[in-house]
Amino acid sequence: MSGSAATVSKEDVERVAELANLELGADETMRMQRDLNAILGYVNQLRQIDTSQVEPMAQVSDLFAGAEANGHGESLRADAVSASLERATVMASAPETDGAFFKTPKVIER
Amino acid sequence: MREEHEDGSAKLTINPPETSGQLLEKPRSIRALRTAIREGNESATAVAEGYFARIERYNPLLNAYLSLTRDQALEQAAAIDALAGKGDPLPPLGGVPVGVKDVLAMRGAPATAGSRILEGYRPPYDATAVARLRKAGAVLLGKLNCDEFAMGSSNENSAYGPVRNPVDTERVPGGSSGGSAAAVAANLAVVTLGTDTGGSIRQPASFCGVVGVLPTYGRVSRYGLIAFASSLDRVGPFAASVEDAAQVLCVLAGHDSLDATSATQPVDDYATATERDVKGMRIGIPEEYFGEGLDPEVRAAVETGIDALRAQGCEIRRIHLKHTQYAIPVYYLVATAEASANLARFDGVRFGHRSKSATNLSSMYRLSREEGFGAEVKRRILLGTYALSAGYYDAYYRKAQQVRRILAEEFMAAFGEVDAIVAPTAPTAAFRLGEKSEDPLAMYLADIYTVTASLAGICGLSVPCGATAAGLPVGLQVLGPHFGESAIFRVAAGVERAMNGVDA
Numbered sequence: 001m002s003g004s005a006a007t008v009s010k011e012d013v014e015r016v017a018e019l020a021n022l023e024l025g026a027d028e029t030m031r032m033q034r035d036l037n038a039i040l041g042y043v044n045q046l047r048q049i050d051t052s053q054v055e056p057m058a059q060v061s062d063l064f065a066g067a068e069a070n071g072h073g074e075s076l077r078a079d080a081v082s083a084s085l086e087r088a089t090v091m092a093s094a095p096e097t098d099g100a101f102f103k104t105p106k107v108i109e110r
Numbered sequence: 111m112r113e114e115h116e117d118g119s120a121k122l123t124i125n126p127p128e129t130s131g132q133l134l135e136k137p138r139s140i141r142a143l144r145t146a147i148r149e150g151n152e153s154a155t156a157v158a159e160g161y162f163a164r165i166e167r168y169n170p171l172l173n174a175y176l177s178l179t180r181d182q183a184l185e186q187a188a189a190i191d192a193l194a195g196k197g198d199p200l201p202p203l204g205g206v207p208v209g210v211k212d213v214l215a216m217r218g219a220p221a222t223a224g225s226r227i228l229e230g231y232r233p234p235y236d237a238t239a240v241a242r243l244r245k246a247g248a249v250l251l252g253k254l255n256c257d258e259f260a261m262g263s264s265n266e267n268s269a270y271g272p273v274r275n276p277v278d279t280e281r282v283p284g285g286s287s288g289g290s291a292a293a294v295a296a297n298l299a300v301v302t303l304g305t306d307t308g309g310s311i312r313q314p315a316s317f318c319g320v321v322g323v324l325p326t327y328g329r330v331s332r333y334g335l336i337a338f339a340s341s342l343d344r345v346g347p348f349a350a351s352v353e354d355a356a357q358v359l360c361v362l363a364g365h366d367s368l369d370a371t372s373a374t375q376p377v378d379d380y381a382t383a384t385e386r387d388v389k390g391m392r393i394g395i396p397e398e399y400f401g402e403g404l405d406p407e408v409r410a411a412v413e414t415g416i417d418a419l420r421a422q423g424c425e426i427r428r429i430h431l432k433h434t435q436y437a438i439p440v441y442y443l444v445a446t447a448e449a450s451a452n453l454a455r456f457d458g459v460r461f462g463h464r465s466k467s468a469t470n471l472s473s474m475y476r477l478s479r480e481e482g483f484g485a486e487v488k489r490r491i492l493l494g495t496y497a498l499s500a501g502y503y504d505a506y507y508r509k510a511q512q513v514r515r516i517l518a519e520e521f522m523a524a525f526g527e528v529d530a531i532v533a534p535t536a537p538t539a540a541f542r543l544g545e546k547s548e549d550p551l552a553m554y555l556a557d558i559y560t561v562t563a564s565l566a567g568i569c570g571l572s573v574p575c576g577a578t579a580a581g582l583p584v585g586l587q588v589l590g591p592h593f594g595e596s597a598i599f600r601v602a603a604g605v606e607r608a609m610n611g612v613d614a
Contacts, residue, residue, distance in 0.1 A: 022480060043443060063567070095459075107471045
């Protein structure tokens with residue numbers, strides 16, 4: 001199915017919702033199917049452009065090379081230990097915690 | 111509205127809508143305010159109290175602020191008053207009342223990002239942009255409403271209700287930084303912080319008649335900004351004048367080791383740039399930004415601005431940016447793909463909303479997200495996940511990244527010929543509440559003149575340039591090359607002088 005002008009089916013919406021960890025109601029699935037088809041229909045005009053010789057651009061710094069890319073924010077910091085937030089400060093925002101760990105419902109059932 | 115106290119408690123303040131008096135009011139300049147405080151003619155504390163009084167009066171109508179930080183604001187004001195009392199020089203924003211878009215972390219305040227999923231979350235740290243405001247002596251009034259996770263062009267996607275445009279309260283303020291734009295237009299802050307991913311600073315600035323700046327990607331640190339699309343997100347100021355906006359950007363700009371994409375380029379003196387005349391500047395006018403879909407009144411206003419620049423000695427050149435029509439499709443693929451990855455972190459485990467109906471880990475993820483996210487956020491997560499999914503990646507995401515490069519290089523080639531580009535900020539003036547909220551594609555097209563600069567990483571701003579017959583503000587957009595902020599401030603100041611009737 002690579003590159004075909006796809007129409008989004010109800011099953012596609014359900015599959016993508018599952019991938020994205022979203023729960024959708026029946027109404028919502030229908031509406032999203034309609035909206036995704038409208039948006040992707042509009043997006044399909046990109047097929048008019050020949051991009052066979054064009055490198056993808058993921059970051060603004062991809063427009064520049066070498067030292068210039070560094071100036072545009074592609075420098076990595078030293079891999080050194082530094083102070084971070086206290087555990088208690090972080091845990092204060094947690095929905096459920098025992099003070100040391102985040103607690104969640106059961107991960108493995110049976 | 112919730113009023114925040116140091117102990118974290120909140121008290122609801124409900125006031126009857128108040129429509130009399132001056133809802134629309136221009137803030138005093140930073141320069142005038144600092145001078146008054148330094149010379150002891152006014153205290154920073156009294157200024158801050160005055161702003162809280164205006165907020166109490168007008169915010170129930172506008173819904174611009176989601177939370178107030180009165181206690182810390184008054185402490186900051188008192189510290190400035192102490193400096194002034196000793197006759198010490200004030201820091202660059204000493205005593206200036208500032209509001210912060212609720213997608214930026216600010217110590218002592220909630221950060222909802224306009225979403226239910228972050229209701230009650232209080233980040234324990236400052237975003238770098240906020241820390242810089244603090245260090246510069248600003249008085250932080252509170253957090254400003256916005257579209258959920260900055261996704262929207264009207265502020266109607268906020269889980270906490272829409273913001274109203276102070277120019278006409280039946281109209282939207284634009285989005286996603288609608289609260290930030292409305293707050294400056296109604297003088298509920300002297301300056302505010304917003305964020306812009308596809309036009310979220312420039313378009314609301316245009317709709318509310320204020321100045322809004324999109325700095326070059328990497329110019330202002332994104333640390334502490336709740337991420338929407340990391341390769342596009344920027345933090346920038348709103349202000350009532352070009353000079354004030356330039357002064358705030360001087361404070362915000364500069365390298366930050368906490369953001370790996372932060373640029374090391376030196377920061378220019380943008381405020382001085384606003385004082386230079388525009389004589390001899392080469393201004394490009396892209397034909398593609400004046401075509402079908404542009405409201406005739408908006409076109410007329412922008413052309414008045416262009417004529418003013420010509421009269422001030424600019425060389426006006428017609429140029430072409432011929433791939434412009436592809437920018438919206440590219441933007442909505444790139445931005446949603448990045449959003450689907452960024453918003454995966456909202457899972458109910460470490461902070462924010464956790465569903466009470468969950469029975470196991472998997473249902474906790476799904477139900478927390480279902481209950482916490484609004485329709486537009488879900489729509490974008492689904493679109494982005496689809497564009498990244500096996501079988502569609504090359505046709506959608508990779509294709510969009512390739513066309514993104516074409517769009518960026520087209521701008522870079524244009525900036526070989528001209529110093530700045532001038533165009534409308536948005537195809538229309540502010541539209542009515544509810545007018546586009548049922549049609550996502552129509553809403554996306556409101557960003558048609560702003561998204562290309564976002565994709566290219568270049569800088570831009572919107573400056574007020576007249577109004578429609580109905581009195582709705584029109585914004586003129588000035589775009590400049592990477593790190594060309596001085597040039598766009600210079601051009602914007604020229605437009606502003608003409609609009610204010612000052613001879614150039």
